[in-house]
Amino acid sequence: MLIDFVPDETLYPFESRWFDSSAGRVHYIDEGAGPPILFCHGSPTWSFLYRHIVKGLRDRYRCIAIDHLGFGLSERPDDFGYRIAEHTTVLGELIDHLQLDDLILMGQDWGGPIGLGAAMSRADRVRGIVLGNTAFWPIEPLANRAFSVILGSRPMQRRILERNLLVERFLLGELGGTLTEAEANHYRVVQPTEEARRGLTVMPKEIRAARPLLEQLAHDVPALLGHKPTLAVWGMRDVVFRPKACLPRIHDAFADLEVVELPRAQHFIQEHAPGEIISAIVNRFP
Secondary structure, X not given: OOOOOOOOOOOOOOOOEEEEOOOOEEEEEEEOOOOEEEEEOOOOOOHHHHHHHHHHHOOOOEEEEEEOOOOOOOOOOOOOOOOHHHHHHHHHHHHHHOOOOOEEEEEEOOHHHHHHHHHHOOHHHEEEEEEEOOOOOOOOOHHHHHHHXXXXXXXXXXXXXXXXXXXXXXHHHHHOOOOOHHHHHHHHOOOOOOHHHHHHHHHHHHHXXXXXXXXXXXXXXXXXXXXXXXXXXXXXXXOOOOHXXXXXXXXXXXXXXXXXXXXXXXXXXXXXXXXXXXXXXXXXXX
């Protein structure tokens, strides 16, 4: 299944590009020239989340932003499981296809473990890392595991499919006062039907189901990527990836770390504080 939607070029002024991965057709953008930066989104967003950052950086960097399968304008393959490990494999294929070297990788939400998972086996091609409100270790707090259980239940899975719950409640519930109606609709219309939203139903369950993968990342990321220059840009009002719980783990994992706190930002930092993120990236990776 492909998504029949053309973004408003005044909001998303980028050329759509396509890559035929081993699992399905992937949509991405590739803007500007210079050192490559690969932007990885989480759930329930798509590359639209990075539009302000790409516009702010493409005069000095090559900015690539992917839509994971099941999200944005990418395909919804019938035989794809939408697990974090599978998204990681597809992202790695795109990195290889584009022959990205000296790469800066940015990941937020599930984009963190997806991006880091792809980067570990390509560590010699990674220049630096940017992490924002994410985790690459097993999610321990009881509230987050309860969220996984509740959102993985049959009634809530139906609400994700039938009512687009993750977009309407969790994304737009946070950003309702930040986005215009046209911007909000760009998050809605790329998940137009129950069939299109199948990938959304998997992500909450992955908080528990992906534990073996996250345990592996917790061990391997410091070993393979821990020496890379790293920037953490953190929304300090995020109630999911709380700074007091997450930032010490990131400090322990990366020897060359700079932290930029975003005091007014919640979870979707790219919408709350794009200017601060742009400045932090330029300063960290001139």
